[in-house]
Amino acid sequence: MDEAQHRKGILFVMTGASGVGKDTIRRAALPAIDGMVYSISATTRGRRPGEVHGEQYYFYDRTTFEGMIERDELLEYADYVGDYYGTPSLPVRQAMDDGSDVLLELELVGAREVKRKIPEAVMLFIAPPSLYELERRLRGRGTDSEAKIQKRLARARDEIRAVREFDYAIVNDVLEDAVGLFTSIIRAERARASHLQDSDVADFLREQG
């Protein structure tokens, strides 16, 4: 197919405090959304119980991660509460070139970097009903030390203050509502007339069956 006619995937970025339920929303929503690929990030943080290399994250040591930075293999990366997190570029570019939409889950620094590099990326912010509720969820998860919880809450406060930089805000209070809204936003973005390719317009204009 002619390159100009090939549909290029849309990049969606989902940001929101640690513990706000980004993973839960994604896992609930993606099975019902065709043509969307989730980008698995690289990180230097330790594995939580049940996490598997290549599923939740690619778990690397700092030397390996810094090698990826030096070779410019990351679309973006950030330091979050003492660990590196980053998005390997190649799978994202390949999926988008193949016409799949791609979903990234990023903290704020990385989200801003992606927006700078790819201005047409669609930016979604997942907000907690309140910081009080977020703290309750973070503690309930039981995976972080008190010091890490405090650092994650401090980051959450900064991220929430930046919410108006995003295109959409989804409050994760009742999960089904958040999943429904997330799915509707993806559908609406896909229907944006500006995403249509020449071939789509040619189809609309076809006068014979």
Ligand code: 5GP
């Ligand atoms: P967690 O340790 O809770 O899995 O993730 C901590 C934070 O890092 C979350 O806000 C998560 O969205 C973010 N994060 C995960 N992967 C990436 C990534 O590839 N790049 C950036 N910048 N942030 C990420």
